[in-house]
Amino acid sequence: MRLTKSDEKANLYRFEGNNFYKAKKFYDAIINYNKSLCFSEIESENLGLAYANRSAICFELRMFDKCLKNISLARAHNYPKENSEILKNREKKCLEFIARTKSSACKEFFKLSHKCHEKIPYIVNSLEMKVNEKYGRHVVTNEDLHVGDIVAIEESFCNVLLTQSKFVDVDQNNNFLRCSYCLKSNEFELIPCKSCCSSMFCKECYNKAQTRFHIYECPVIEQLLTSGSVHIALRIFFIALSAFDGSIEKLKTFMNEIDKEKSLTIFDIDVKETSNVKNYLKVLNSLTRSTTIFPLTQHEMILQSHQELSKIWNENKEFIREFLQRQCQTNDHYFHGIFGSNLNELKSTAINDLQQSIGSGWFPFCSLINHSCCSNIMRIYKDGKVAIVVSRFILKGSQLFDCYKTSFINTPKAERQLKLQSEFGFLCDCEACEGNFSILQKLPIKDLNLAKATKSLEIEMMISDNLNKNYKKFQECCRLIEEHRNKFPCVELVLLQKCFAFYLLLQARK
Numbered sequence: 001m002r003l004t005k006s007d008e009k010a011n012l013y014r015f016e017g018n019n020f021y022k023a024k025k026f027y028d029a030i031i032n033y034n035k036s037l038c039f040s041e042i043e044s045e046n047l048g049l050a051y052a053n054r055s056a057i058c059f060e061l062r063m064f065d066k067c068l069k070n071i072s073l074a075r076a077h078n079y080p081k082e083n084s085e086i087l088k089n090r091e092k093k094c095l096e097f098i099a100r101t102k103s104s105a106c107k108e109f110f111k112l113s114h115k116c117h118e119k120i121p122y123i124v125n126s127l128e129m130k131v132n133e134k135y136g137r138h139v140v141t142n143e144d145l146h147v148g149d150i151v152a153i154e155e156s157f158c159n160v161l162l163t164q165s166k167f168v169d170v171d172q173n174n175n176f177l178r179c180s181y182c183l184k185s186n187e188f189e190l191i192p193c194k195s196c197c198s199s200m201f202c203k204e205c206y207n208k209a210q211t212r213f214h215i216y217e218c219p220v221i222e223q224l225l226t227s228g229s230v231h232i233a234l235r236i237f238f239i240a241l242s243a244f245d246g247s248i249e250k251l252k253t254f255m256n257e258i259d260k261e262k263s264l265t266i267f268d269i270d271v272k273e274t275s276n277v278k279n280y281l282k283v284l285n286s287l288t289r290s291t292t293i294f295p296l297t298q299h300e301m302i303l304q305s306h307q308e309l310s311k312i313w314n315e316n317k318e319f320i321r322e323f324l325q326r327q328c329q330t331n332d333h334y335f336h337g338i339f340g341s342n343l344n345e346l347k348s349t350a351i352n353d354l355q356q357s358i359g360s361g362w363f364p365f366c367s368l369i370n371h372s373c374c375s376n377i378m379r380i381y382k383d384g385k386v387a388i389v390v391s392r393f394i395l396k397g398s399q400l401f402d403c404y405k406t407s408f409i410n411t412p413k414a415e416r417q418l419k420l421q422s423e424f425g426f427l428c429d430c431e432a433c434e435g436n437f438s439i440l441q442k443l444p445i446k447d448l449n450l451a452k453a454t455k456s457l458e459i460e461m462m463i464s465d466n467l468n469k470n471y472k473k474f475q476e477c478c479r480l481i482e483e484h485r486n487k488f489p490c491v492e493l494v495l496l497q498k499c500f501a502f503y504l505l506l507q508a509r510k
């Protein structure tokens with residue numbers, strides 16, 4: 001069912017938000033204010049009222065810049081004149097606070113650790129793609145890489161926000177907390193779509209999202225949000241269509257041409273222009289596909305449910321079917337889950353909850369990295385981007401390895417190999433499989449001093465807002481892992497890796 005704007009609903013959500021606000025439950029309050037924004041009718045004073053209430057939360061949470069932004073938004077959206085004193089007072093207090101507190105800008109942590117690559121600016125210069133019979137395409141480094149080095153920060157070509165999933169636990173309110181374009185958690189600054197009630201964007205993402213895909217998705221958004229991988233395939237189709245100014249004939253010609261081309265990777269194209277959709281489409285469509293034929297009933301149903309989309313579908317059935325089939329066949333292999341910080345700080349502080357599944361996306365560079373059951377890199381997600389962080393020393397000339405699913409730490413070799421064979425179709429002969437590494441419980445302790453140092457880092461593992469302190473712990477983990485690398489695998493190093501991951505995740509948190 002298509003949801004429509006309704007001031008009545010907008011009012012209800014705002015009142016609900018006010019109750020949470022009074023109870024100091026700001027997380028729930030913000031969700032309700034954002035829902036209220038989404039349902040407010042165009043030009044309604046409900047927009048102004050919800051922005052004003054959001055500014056009140058920002059004030060309580062001492063986010064004065066965001067508070068001022070919401071005050072401006074409230075004024076620009078029909079906030080009732082008779083209440084303008086409230087905003088004026090809040091604004092005055094904000095400015096006073098800002099003047100008093102000199103901002104201590106935190107050092108930027110997520111940046112590349114070395115000079116960037118000439119062709120691909122978001123990876124470091126030492127990375128190269130190689131091809132051989134055994135590994136196919138893979139990524140090697142032509143310089144030593146050290147533990148903690150950030151070697152890539154990649155944005156996905158196409159990412160889809162999850163609000164529901166059969167497979168993983170996701171926050172159903174993601175679309176009221178995160179930007180539907182960049183997936184960043186931006187709950188205090190999101191702006192609602194003018195037409196639908198289910199999408200919000202950052203100010204700077206709004207127009208990009210509308211022209212890139214949302215003009216097509218908007219009328220059927222409720223169906224898309226609950227459709228999982230169907231959404232991904234349709235999203236790519238919409239992005240492709242708008243790259244050709246909505247002309248399906250032009251898209252057809254382009255697709256027919258790339259079919260004949262050889263297999264391409266991100267290293268073959270000029271990616272300096274990130275909006276270069278056509279190049280990405282070339283790469284995406286030259287990827288190896290599964291031979292499975294996917295049913296397209298749900299895709300068709302969604303397209304048929306809207307007049308304009310159904311016209312496009314009915315006139316180009318054969319082409320669109322083939323296009324979608326291709327996307328479905330590559331999704332499983334090339335789309336990775338995207339994780340984000342758990343926004344509800346009060347909910348839980350366990351390490352597993354630090355990052356939650358928020359969506360799915362295609363990362364053209366990262367998908368070139370092969371699997372190993374004892375990886376030497378770790379993926380960290382921040383604002384919808386993925387950073388590749390070196391987690392074990394990588395010698396010049398060696399390959400980067402990611403762990404797709406099965407780590408030697410908790411899965412025995414036979415089980416790992418079976419899983420990888422059935423899901424990805426290869427017999428793993430990584431360092432852990434070849435070397436018959438034991439699972440954690442059966443690993444030896446090799447160095448008592450290192451075990452002691454690890455224990456103390458482990459004991460202090462808890463959520464703390466002190467970024468500097470956390471960063472020091474992170475550096476200590478990096479140093480120990482690198483210094484004792486010749487003892488790998490042993491209990492101490494595996495536990496140190498866990499501390500490393502924990503402190504890294506803390507850095508990725510807002």
Ligand SMILES: [Zn+2]
Pocket residue numbers: 179180181182183184201202204205
């Ligand atoms: Zn955004």
Ligand SMILES: [Zn+2]
Pocket residue numbers: 193194195196197199214217218219221
């Ligand atoms: Zn919309």
Ligand SMILES: [Zn+2]
Pocket residue numbers: 372373374416428429430431432433
């Ligand atoms: Zn393996």
